[in-house]
Amino acid sequence: xxxxxxxxxxxxxxxxxxxxxxxxxxxxxxxxxxxxxxxxxxxxxxxxxxxxxxxxxxxxxxxxxxxxxxxxxxxxxxxxxxxxxxxxxxxxxxxxxxxxxxxxxxxxxxxxxxxxxxxxxxxxxxxxxxxxxxxxxxxxxxx
Amino acid sequence: xxxxxxxxxxxxxxxxxxxxxxxxxxxxxxxxxxxxxxxxxxxxxxxxxxxxxxxxxxxxxxxxxxxxxxxxxxxxxxxxxxxxxxxxxxxxxxxxxx
Numbered sequence: 001x002x003x004x005x006x007x008x009x010x011x012x013x014x015x016x017x018x019x020x021x022x023x024x025x026x027x028x029x030x031x032x033x034x035x036x037x038x039x040x041x042x043x044x045x046x047x048x049x050x051x052x053x054x055x056x057x058x059x060x061x062x063x064x065x066x067x068x069x070x071x072x073x074x075x076x077x078x079x080x081x082x083x084x085x086x087x088x089x090x091x092x093x094x095x096x097x098x099x100x101x102x103x104x105x106x107x108x109x110x111x112x113x114x115x116x117x118x119x120x121x122x123x124x125x126x127x128x129x130x131x132x133x134x135x136x137x138x139x140x141x142x143x
Numbered sequence: 144x145x146x147x148x149x150x151x152x153x154x155x156x157x158x159x160x161x162x163x164x165x166x167x168x169x170x171x172x173x174x175x176x177x178x179x180x181x182x183x184x185x186x187x188x189x190x191x192x193x194x195x196x197x198x199x200x201x202x203x204x205x206x207x208x209x210x211x212x213x214x215x216x217x218x219x220x221x222x223x224x225x226x227x228x229x230x231x232x233x234x235x236x237x238x239x240x241x
Contacts, residue, residue, distance in 0.1 A: 009164040029171045034189070041191045068224045091229025095206060100196030103228055107192060110227050130158070 001039070004057035007048045015040060019062065026064040029132035034061075035111045036069060037128050042104035043073050043083065043126055051078040051124070068113065070130035078121045083108060083126055147172045150183060154215070158186035162192035173201040179212050185216035185239060193230055202234060211223065211235070 001022050006009040019036060022028065040060065047058055054077040061072040086105035089098070109115065112128040119125075147169050151215040155176070158200045161169055173180075180201075185202065190198075215237040222238050225231050 009162075012162050012164045013222055036183075036207035037189060038224070041162055045191075045193070060157060089229075091227070092227070092232065095203060095233050098203075098233065100200045101192075107224065107227055120189055 001062065002059060002061040004059050005025060005044070006057050007055065009045065009048065012044070013040060015044065015060065018060065022062045023069075026069075028064050029096070030067045031132045031134075032068050032130040036071060039108045039112055039128055041129070042108050046072065046081075046104060047078075047124075050081065052076050054078055055095045065129060066142060067127055069088070070127065070129050072125055072127040074125040076123050076126050078122060081124060082117045082119070084115060084117060145169070152183075154181040156183045158188075160189040161187060161197070162191045163193035164188065166193035166197050170197045170200065173197060174204075175203075175207075176201070178205075180205060180210065180238055181212070181213045181215060184218070184221060187221060188216070189191065190221055190224060192228075195230065197223070198230070198234070201224050209222045213237075 001108070003018050019040065019100055020035070020080070020143050023030065023033060027121045035095060045056060056076040059074040061074075062111070086109065087102065089102050089106040098141060111130070115126065115128040117126055145161060145165040145168065147155060147157050150156040157169070198214070204209045209232060211234075213235045214225075216239040217236055218239050222236070225234070225236060230236070
């Protein structure tokens with residue numbers, strides 16, 4: 001399933017409703033829901049905040065995959081930005097050295113099971129997979 | 144739906160989804176708070192990095208006067224986010240018993 005969303009934080013409620021619909025229609029394990037909600041928001045907000053050279057809608061695609069759910073966000077007519085290269089956050093730093101910001105992509109990279117990036121014809125597409133806890137544990141055991 | 148307000152017990156109750164759209168509202172409310180402050184997160188369903196920024200900014204401001212934020216009734220999803228973010232080392236956190 002797919003849907004386009006305009007470039008506004010006000011769209012977050014509609015994105016949650018879309019996600020709810022996909023999970024219901026495709027019988028996706030709800031244990032992945034928090035990860036999907038968080039990662040979709042962080043990636044969407046990042047695109048809206050930093051890809052300011054375009055006013056085109058952002059496409060979100062979401063489908064069940066073996067053991068979980070695969071989600072893609074595509075931003076059209078923008079510069080390349082590979083979230084896998086986002087800076088890390090020192091989560092052990094003391095309070096005086098911590099600053100608000102920078103946690104979004106850090107959490108995405110921490111929480112997804114895999115993430116892929118494509119950049120073609122100025123279109124930026126990020127795809128991630130979130131697996132249910134049981135699947136992740138089985139993968140970890142088999143690794 | 145997101146709500147933040149003082150409860151009967153004098154703590155601040157936070158409900159719903161604290162996302163990037165709601166973070167400015169939460170920040171505006173918490174900017175008015177002084178002294179030691181307890182946030183009851185029992186009905187908070189979701190928090191993103193925007194919400195974490197609100198909590199961190201407020202905690203740092205209050206710690207400047209020796210106080211700070213205490214987070215209580217935290218559900219396990221949100222506690223995971225706090226742990227991944229290192230907030231478990233910065234805040235006093237009580238996890239919900241459920």
